[in-house]
Amino acid sequence: MDVRHMLGRRGELDRSARRERRWGSVGRLDERNRPSKALLIALVLASASLITLDYHGGQGSPMEPARRAVGEVFGPIETGASTALRPFVAVPNWFRTHDSMQREIGELEAQNARLRSDMATNSYDRNRLEEFDGLTTAATDLDYALVPARVVGLGPSQSFSRTVTIDAGSRAGIRPDMTVLNNDGLVGRVLRVTSTTATVLLIVDADSVVGGRVGQSMEVGFLHGRGVLGNDGRLDLELIDESEVPMKHDTVVTWGSEGGAPYVSGVPVGRVTSVYSSLRETSQRAVIEPFVDFGSLDLVGVVVPSGSRSDRSVIEADGSLR
Amino acid sequence: MSSFRLLIATVVVGLALVLQVSLFPHFAWQGVVPNLCLLVVVGAALTRGAQFAAVLGFVAGVLLDLAPPADHVAGRWALALVVVGYVAGRVRQDVKPTAVAVVSTVAACSFIGTSIFAITGLVLQDPVTGFGELVPVILVAVLWDVLLTPFVLPPVMAMFNRLEPERATV
Numbered sequence: 001m002d003v004r005h006m007l008g009r010r011g012e013l014d015r016s017a018r019r020e021r022r023w024g025s026v027g028r029l030d031e032r033n034r035p036s037k038a039l040l041i042a043l044v045l046a047s048a049s050l051i052t053l054d055y056h057g058g059q060g061s062p063m064e065p066a067r068r069a070v071g072e073v074f075g076p077i078e079t080g081a082s083t084a085l086r087p088f089v090a091v092p093n094w095f096r097t098h099d100s101m102q103r104e105i106g107e108l109e110a111q112n113a114r115l116r117s118d119m120a121t122n123s124y125d126r127n128r129l130e131e132f133d134g135l136t137t138a139a140t141d142l143d144y145a146l147v148p149a150r151v152v153g154l155g156p157s158q159s160f161s162r163t164v165t166i167d168a169g170s171r172a173g174i175r176p177d178m179t180v181l182n183n184d185g186l187v188g189r190v191l192r193v194t195s196t197t198a199t200v201l202l203i204v205d206a207d208s209v210v211g212g213r214v215g216q217s218m219e220v221g222f223l224h225g226r227g228v229l230g231n232d233g234r235l236d237l238e239l240i241d242e243s244e245v246p247m248k249h250d251t252v253v254t255w256g257s258e259g260g261a262p263y264v265s266g267v268p269v270g271r272v273t274s275v276y277s278s279l280r281e282t283s284q285r286a287v288i289e290p291f292v293d294f295g296s297l298d299l300v301g302v303v304v305p306s307g308s309r310s311d312r313s314v315i316e317a318d319g320s321l322r
Numbered sequence: 323m324s325s326f327r328l329l330i331a332t333v334v335v336g337l338a339l340v341l342q343v344s345l346f347p348h349f350a351w352q353g354v355v356p357n358l359c360l361l362v363v364v365g366a367a368l369t370r371g372a373q374f375a376a377v378l379g380f381v382a383g384v385l386l387d388l389a390p391p392a393d394h395v396a397g398r399w400a401l402a403l404v405v406v407g408y409v410a411g412r413v414r415q416d417v418k419p420t421a422v423a424v425v426s427t428v429a430a431c432s433f434i435g436t437s438i439f440a441i442t443g444l445v446l447q448d449p450v451t452g453f454g455e456l457v458p459v460i461l462v463a464v465l466w467d468v469l470l471t472p473f474v475l476p477p478v479m480a481m482f483n484r485l486e487p488e489r490a491t492v
Binding site for chain 2: 036039040043044046047048049050051052053054055061063066067070071074075077078081082085089152153154155156157158159160161162163164165191192194197198199200201205207227295
């Protein structure tokens, strides 16, 4: 065997050794890294106690301050990362101009106007106007303003809950239990806020319950998220009056809660796609297809009381910017 | 030195978390995104061993549980990633981590981690989901993690090796 051949072989060996190293490590079996049992047990117990604390804590869970603290740190980072990455992920909107914000404000104004005209014209309000006591409620319900915000983070489906982060928090005047909507309809409600971000529970989450009203019949019921993952989320509507049959293609709007929290009334939610009746339970169950495309959420508005303080422009009920 | 290493590792985990929440939803399939935090923990386990990885797994899990927009019962990802760190660290002692071994470790760990998270959710009824919905999500998550392995694991493992070269094995 000549020397050059030997050298060639050496080179090959070196290359393969390097390739091994590139994957990081190590054939050596060593005892140094054998984990201490005590540490492992401590870590597992720590996780279990976190679960116990948070599970039994409910609303006043001791983990809430921790969530808030972590949120204060990660919220601005998520906002920054999302802002930095937005031009790269939005290839169709690649050529963004400096006045894109201005355009978005215009879009939101249009959305606000459309929402108001929807409320004035749809069957829900026509029915409602006939009811004298409903009239005053409708008037006060219309007195709200929108804080514009963008979705900067989406919870993974692996977590089996449907929540998003928006880039407006308590400084923008947002509090827990406020309604979040976009130009298609109801998005969800605010769960918790930090100073610069808020976490929103989407209505398609399995834990979400929204009071809904069928536009044609004025019947009220409850909309349950199915927790179905992906972009084709559906809601189940259970009517309180069990004899009532919702019509296909009926529009469902929010029923509204006292004081507008967590949901203001009259926001379009979705359309009835199919109706099931269960003989055994003698109740009607309708499947609602939401108007909002939850797969491509971006610009949303948070409903705040008119005239509330905010660190950004607020869209008032009459469409003006403040 | 150990706390410094943990600090650096935590920063890397935080970066992974932000990318996972802000960037990858744009490429997600049915909302399932690659679990970058899990990949970092596996990378730590393959270079630094089970003990360090279990601690890092706990830190990463707590961050995943608390950082917005998480809303599940806190501690579930922490538990899942502690187990992942431990399992991945143990695998290292038995198998020489060639590319194939790394990929299969990632696949196994991704399956174990997502499953533990899902099962704790079933036990705690948080949220109420059916078993039928869990399976496709877990499988897609495994696929995502394996796809991202060639891009994430080599730099992560190189970084952990460089953090403490005298302990790193070549």
